[in-house]
Amino acid sequence: MNRRQFIAASVVSAATTATLSAKPKTPARNPFCFFSKPFQSLSYDDLADLTAELGFDGIEGTIRPGGHITPEQVPDELPKMVEALAKRKLELTIMASGINNADDKLNAQQLRVAAKLGVKRYRMGYYKYDLKKPILKQLDEIRPVLKNLLALNKELGIQAIYQNHSGSNYVGAPLWDLHELFKDHDPKYLAVGLDMAHVTAEGTRSWPIQANLIRPRIGALYVKSFRWENNKRKNCPLDEGIVDAKYPRQLIKNGFIGPINLHEEYINHRDPKLVPQHVDAIRKDVATLKRWLNWS
Numbered sequence: 367m368n369r370r371q372f373i374a375a376s377v378v379s380a381a382t383t384a385t386l387s388a389k390p391k392t393p394a395r396n397p398f399c400f401f402s403k404p405f406q407s408l409s410y411d412d413l414a415d416l417t418a419e420l421g422f423d424g425i426e427g428t429i430r431p432g433g434h435i436t437p438e439q440v441p442d443e444l445p446k447m448v449e450a451l452a453k454r455k456l457e458l459t460i461m462a463s464g465i466n467n468a469d470d471k472l473n474a475q476q477l478r479v480a481a482k483l484g485v486k487r488y489r490m491g492y493y494k495y496d497l498k499k500p501i502l503k504q505l506d507e508i509r510p511v512l513k514n515l516l517a518l519n520k521e522l523g524i525q526a527i528y529q530n531h532s533g534s535n536y537v538g539a540p541l542w543d544l545h546e547l548f549k550d551h552d553p554k555y556l557a558v559g560l561d562m563a564h565v566t567a568e569g570t571r572s573w574p575i576q577a578n579l580i581r582p583r584i585g586a587l588y589v590k591s592f593r594w595e596n597n598k599r600k601n602c603p604l605d606e607g608i609v610d611a612k613y614p615r616q617l618i619k620n621g622f623i624g625p626i627n628l629h630e631e632y633i634n635h636r637d638p639k640l641v642p643q644h645v646d647a648i649r650k651d652v653a654t655l656k657r658w659l660n661w662s
Contacts, residue, residue: 395661396618397625399424399459400648404630406434407638410450417456420648424451424459426489426627429476431464440476448483458485459625460527460559460586466491467511468518481522487585487625489527489559493537505543512547512556519555527585529559532567532599539568541576548583557585559627562609563592567599577613584622587614589655590629601632603647604654611658618659628655 402425405413413434417425427447428434435443448458461480465473465488480488493508495501519526528548530538538544538558548556558580565573577584591607592599604611614626630648633640656662 396623397423397457397459398628399426399625400628400630401426401428401462402434403428403462404633404635404644405641406635407641410447413447414450414454414456416645417451418454420645420652422456422628424457424625426460426462427458429461429463429480429488430491433462437464437472437476440479444476444479445483448485458483459487460627461485461488463488464491465526466493466515468515469511474518477518477522477524481524485524487525487527489529492528492531495535495537497535501543505537505547508537508547512551516551516555520552525554525585526556527559528556529588530561530564530568532564539564541565541569541580545579545583553583553585556583557624558583559586559588560584561588561590561629562613563588563590563599563601563607563629566609567592581617581620584617584624586625586627587617587622588627588629589614590631603632604651604658614655615659626655626659628652 398421400417400420400422402413402417405416406428408416413425429437429440429444431437435447444458451457458480461476463476465476468474468477477488495504515526528538528544530536530541530544532539537547541558544558548558560577560580565577569576589604589609590601591604591609592601593607594600601607628648628651630644630651633643633647635644
């Protein structure tokens with residue numbers, strides 16, 4: 367072997383060794399947030415400090431009637447909330463709103479302000495069925511409303527998240543209706559916030575079929591649990607409920623990159639004196655969820 371051949375062989379050998387020894391890059395963790403409804407009595411700074419202390423990347427903040435910020439307050443107050451979060455390197459991951467159409471000027475104003483502040487997602491208000499009328503006809507009536515809302519979302523570069531709820535008259539309770547309404551639209555601008563508790567309550571044993579149907583359109587995963595008591599759904603800590611602990615990790619393995627959104631709804635959120643109890647409960651649920659996800 368001459369000198370040139372020796373150098374070439376050495377380069378190939380070194381490159382091969384480096385390739386074999388290099389560790390594969392670990393994909394970035396999903397954004398991790400929580401529903402801040404129990405903490406509407408806190409200042410924006412105190413809420414941001416708590417969010418950082420609990421280990422979240424951001425919040426699903428209540429920007430809606432009766433929320434931490436009402437729709438009318440958005441131009442003045444939303445920048446303050448976003449700034450308080452940003453100072454701790456946190457974000458308003460999802461803006462929980464009452465918006466479900468683009469025709470209302472106040473709705474449009476809220477979305478324009480949010481988009482300008484860098485908010486990427488908002489949770490929509492809900493549609494409900496009138497059970498005295500044909501269901502499919504009502505879905506057809508919703509389609510143009512969604513089309514107009516999608517046009518605004520595209521203009522602003524913001525994604526609408528529709529959370530499924532259990533109940534006899536909620537659009538989205540069975541999930542197939544959301545598939546029918548959303549299938550012609552880009553999930554980048556209209557997606558499902560899959561709620562594990564509500565889909566389990568409605569689907570019982572068939573929920574994986576429904577979740578699989580809607581899978582390409584899941585934009586956020588809402589994590590909470592419940593148990594049945596006297597044939598009624600009772601919210602409870604994650605480690606005491608019946609939702610599938612394996613599902614969040616399976617969803618991520620299947621390519622889901624949206625936010626993991628923890629909801630704690632088993633303590634009265636209206637009493638500010640219970641804030642310490644909410645903190646303890648969320649801390650416990652965070653530990654449980656991280657075990658489910660195998661997050662350190």
